[in-house]
Amino acid sequence: MKPVVKWAGGKTQLLDRLECRMPEEYNRYFEPFxxxxxxxxxxxxxxxxxxxxxxxxLNVYRQIRDGVEDLISIVHEFDAVPCTKERYYEMREAYNRKISGNVQDVECAALTIWINKHCFNGLYRVNKKGSFNVPWNNKQSGDSISEDNLREISDYLRNNDVTILEGDFEAGCEGVGTGDFVYFDSPYVPESDTANFTDYTKTGFEYEDHVRLSRLFRKLSERGAMVMLSNNNVPLVHELYEGFNIYETDVARMINRNADGRKGKEVIITNY
Ligand SMILES: C[S@@+](CC[C@H](N)C(=O)[O-])C[C@H]1O[C@@H](n2cnc3c(N)ncnc32)[C@H](O)[C@@H]1O
Incomplete structure (x- = not known):
């Protein structure tokens, strides 16, 4: 199974390197970001x-689990109309009406997927009022989904014990216990002042959040959990995770401001 949305910081390219550092055995799998x-x-x-x-x-995951066939047919209806500039901005308005009305239904999930395929770089960015404001990517056609992949994810979510939580990462880790595995992939510490990218949602991920995350990493280690984390290879990260195993790795970047900045060094950190 593959991601349904292209997401900033998506880990598809790092999968091999992450999986070879995962523990062979663990109780439950936690992924708070x-x-x-x-x-x-x-x-x-x-x-x-x-x-x-x-x-x-999260609504996308829930709708894939609970109503995958409806979701597939709505996305197909959206895809049947070629995406002009006008069409993109109309769809974005419809999406923003769902967001401001706090409507989390199957149509909203279909819009999230469709917009993700037609917006610039698959970014998710909202303004201060909470409205999605990413411009069009200038691509007129193409399928927004792979049906088989969506059905496979739906089967996976329904036939396994997968809990979907909504909120801050600390709350998402309350249940972590001895023998559990946790993978933290937070928004990264910026590589430099010009690469600051914190607009995932209304609230950015600030210095204090990175400190909070590193404290939680230590706390979960004391609880006997196996914890893995990825981030940029910058001094702050080495400082925050001093004493743990820090592996450096190269990765090609998908989302960055300029082509020169696409190759960067990252770290994978483990407590085991
Ligand atoms: C780097 S992305 C994770 C990418 C993911 N590993 C993938 O393969 O696509 C970080 C995620 O953290 C979420 N996030 C940001 N701040 C958060 C917070 N305080 N608590 C929980 N999630 C947060 C964002 O919405 C975003 O989806």
Whole structure:
């Protein structure tokens, strides 16, 4: 199974390197910053607790689980109309009406998927009022989904013990115990001041959040959980995770401001 949405920081390219660092055995799988869920979908653990603070994204997972056929047919209806500039902005308005009305239904999930395929770089960015404001990517056609992949994800979510939580990562880790595995893939510490990218949702992920995350990493280690984390290879990250195993790795970047910045060094950190 593969991610349904292209997501900033998506881990498809790092899968091999992440999987070879995962423990061979663990009780439950926790992923408190699920995003596009590349690792979860590739590993497909039988018992998992996933979490994110982006409610539109979580609605996509819930609708895939509970109404995959309806979701597929609505996305096909959307795809049947060629995407002109006018069409994109109309659809974006419809999406924003769902967001402002707090309507999380199957149509909203279909819009999230369709917009993700037609917006610039698959970004999810909202303004101060909470309205989605990413421009069109200038692509007129193409399928927004792979039906087989969606059905497979639906079967996976229904036939396994997968809990979907909504909120902050700390709350998403309350249930972590001895022998559980946790993978943290938070928004990254910026590589430099010009690469600051924190607009995942209304609230960015700030310095304090990184400190909070590193404290939680230590706390879960004391609880006997196996914890893995990815981030940029920058001094702050080395400082926050001093004493743990820090592996450096190269990765090609999909979402970045300029082509020169597409190759970057990242780290994978483990407490085991
Ligand atoms: C780097 S992305 C995860 C990418 C994911 N691993 C993938 O393969 O697509 C980070 C995610 O963290 C979420 N996020 C940001 N701040 C958060 C918070 N305080 N608590 C929980 N989730 C948060 C964002 O909505 C985003 O989906």
């Amino acid at each position: 699920i995003g596009g869920g590349a690792l979860l979908l590739d590993v497909s653990p039988e018992r998992a607790i996933i979490n994110d603070c982006n409610i539109q994204l």
